[in-house]
Amino acid sequence: KGLRGRELQETSRIPSKFSGEERVAMKEALKGAIQIPTVSFSPEESNTTALAEFGEYIRKVFPTVFSTSFIQHETVGDYSHLFTVQGSDTSLQPYMLLAHLDVVPAPEEGWEVPPFSGLEHDGFIHGRGTLDNKNSVMALLQALELLLIRNYIPRRSFFIALGHDEELSGMNGAQKISALLQARGVQLAFIVDEGSFILDGFISYVKKPFAMISVSEKGAIHLMLQVNMTPGHSSAPPKETSIGILAAAVSRLEQTPMPHMFASGPLDITMQQLADEFPFPINILLSNLWLFRPLVNRLMERNYLTNALVRTTMALTMFNAGVKVNVIPPAAQATINFRIHPAQTVREVLEFVKDIVADDRVQFHVLNAFDPLPISPFDDQALGYQLLRQTIQSVFPEIDIVTPGICIGNTDSRHFTNLTTGIYRFNPIYMQPGDFRSVHGINEKISVQGYETQVKFIFEFIQNADSEAQPVPHLHEL
Numbered sequence: 169k170g171l172r173g174r175e176l177q178e179t180s181r182i183p184s185k186f187s188g189e190e191r192v193a194m195k196e197a198l199k200g201a202i203q204i205p206t207v208s209f210s211p212e213e214s215n216t217t218a219l220a221e222f223g224e225y226i227r228k229v230f231p232t233v234f235s236t237s238f239i240q241h242e243t244v245g246d247y248s249h250l251f252t253v254q255g256s257d258t259s260l261q262p263y264m265l266l267a268h269l270d271v272v273p274a275p276e277e278g279w280e281v282p283p284f285s286g287l288e289h290d291g292f293i294h295g296r297g298t299l300d301n302k303n304s305v306m307a308l309l310q311a312l313e314l315l316l317i318r319n320y321i322p323r324r325s326f327f328i329a330l331g332h333d334e335e336l337s338g339m340n341g342a343q344k345i346s347a348l349l350q351a352r353g354v355q356l357a358f359i360v361d362e363g364s365f366i367l368d369g370f371i372s373y374v375k376k377p378f379a380m381i382s383v384s385e386k387g388a389i390h391l392m393l394q395v396n397m398t399p400g401h402s403s404a405p406p407k408e409t410s411i412g413i414l415a416a417a418v419s420r421l422e423q424t425p426m427p428h429m430f431a432s433g434p435l436d437i438t439m440q441q442l443a444d445e446f447p448f449p450i451n452i453l454l455s456n457l458w459l460f461r462p463l464v465n466r467l468m469e470r471n472y473l474t475n476a477l478v479r480t481t482m483a484l485t486m487f488n489a490g491v492k493v494n495v496i497p498p499a500a501q502a503t504i505n506f507r508i509h510p511a512q513t514v515r516e517v518l519e520f521v522k523d524i525v526a527d528d529r530v531q532f533h534v535l536n537a538f539d540p541l542p543i544s545p546f547d548d549q550a551l552g553y554q555l556l557r558q559t560i561q562s563v564f565p566e567i568d569i570v571t572p573g574i575c576i577g578n579t580d581s582r583h584f585t586n587l588t589t590g591i592y593r594f595n596p597i598y599m600q601p602g603d604f605r606s607v608h609g610i611n612e613k614i615s616v617q618g619y620e621t622q623v624k625f626i627f628e629f630i631q632n633a634d635s636e637a638q639p640v641p642h643l644h645e646l
């Protein structure tokens with residue numbers, strides 16, 4: 169028996185119904201948040217004025233959150249925020265809801281409206297951060313504010329953590345919050361962060377949108393390759409230059425994809441759950457992976473997104489060399505961004521890369537590296553996963569597939585493995601491929617209705633987390 173079939177206690181539930189006035193206030197609050205340019209430019213440069221202003225802004229917009237006796241607010245790492253919401257039942261393990269308030273830069277070129285205007289147009293709020301990730305920051309505080317106004321008192325304690333440097337790796341925000349909680353002896357039942365969505369139209373054959381909860385996250389290596397040569401006059405060149413040697417090395421890497429890892433991890437379950445949505449004969453292939461896995465492997469590799477789910481990827485992102493047209497270049501440098509599949513490790517990827525490069529003249533400098541995140545439980549007993557699944561079913565009754573997945577990017581949640589084994593990445597919003605391209609791209613926007621639904625989702629989720637686990641026997645057990 170698990171939590172999967174449990175009934176949510178309906179007694180003393182606060183209905184997720186918001187007045188017209190509240191709905192206007194919630195969208196205006198999001199617009200105001202978008203107008204504060206909390207940009208993380210580079211590890212050396214953030215808009216600290218905007219980050220401080222954001223702190224003042226949430227105090228003003230969510231007065232009840234800041235004045236409730238059982239909520240403690242702390243600023244961490246100067247600009248991140250930690251809210252501790254004390255529940256009435258201390259026997260229940262607390263959980264954490266996580267989001268980040270910094271955004272990537274948004275030069276105005278290509279935008280239909282200025283990226284920090286927060287303008288509403290055709291039912292959408294436009295601007296940098298509307299999907300990544302001020303929608304979550306504001307929806308978390310908004311849902312809590314609305315619950316408190318209705319005299320809500322939680323049973324289960326929880327934390328809301330809002331990082332200010334996720335786009336720069338979260339070392340001053342999420343990591344400090346994690347260390348602070350660890351020092352206080354906190355252990356969490358689970359964490360929910362950004363990192364996946366209700367996916368709509370990502371797989372051409374699958375017509376129905378489905379919810380994907382990411383239960384793991386890829387690791388990463390930032391690797392710099394360097395070749396040094398003695399500089400000299402270009403009129404009498406050596407047979408090879410540092411640029412030629414390095415270009416050949418990275419070309420060999422680009423031509424040699426990392427091994428296919430589809431057989432390991434939660435993706436098998438994802439594909440089996442989606443099998444019935446595919447037309448014949450793909451549905452048969454996916455339902456019989458034991459026989460057709462090699463064929464399915466080739467299908468997955470064809471699409472750049474599903475390819476990213478099944479293997480470690482590499483992207484050559486920087487290449488620098490040369491000082492003058494008639495000078496043999498002294499050094500050439502290439503920086504490669506690897507995203508490591510959960511079935512591989514940093515060490516394995518580095519060994520693979522060195523074997524492919526196979527040239528002693530190429531030096532390797534690891535600038536940053538971390539292993540993939542462990543796979544969080546998603547079985548019937550997994551509280552965080554089951555609460556998400558149940559809330560998806562009640563808020564999005566049209567969604568009948570909820571699958572585990574892998575997050576191909578990195579999130580602040582990776583700093584919390586010391587506090588919990590249950591880390592789930594899911595944003596309760598519909599995401600189409602065009603919306604996905606707007607994240608870190610241009611014309612990022614969220615529909616007003618989508619944002620209201622995100623608030624409703626959190627409003628219900630927080631209450632669901634208070635319910636007693638009441639396993640209901642499966643039908644076949646009766």
Ligand SMILES: CCCCCCCC/C=C\CCCCCCCC(=O)N[C@@H](CCCCN)C(=O)O
Nearest residue numbers: 334335336337363364365370473576577578579
């Ligand atoms: C079989 C189903 C096919 C599904 C296709 C998946 C579609 C993609 C869906 C969701 C992916 C969302 C990833 C969002 C999280 C990324 C957050 C992010 O950009 N993080 C940065 C952190 C940078 C830190 C500084 N180095 C990153 O990863 O680069």
Ligand SMILES: [Zn+2]
Nearest residue numbers: 300301334362
């Ligand atoms: Zn983000």
Ligand SMILES: [Zn+2]
Nearest residue numbers: 272300335608
């Ligand atoms: Zn981002």
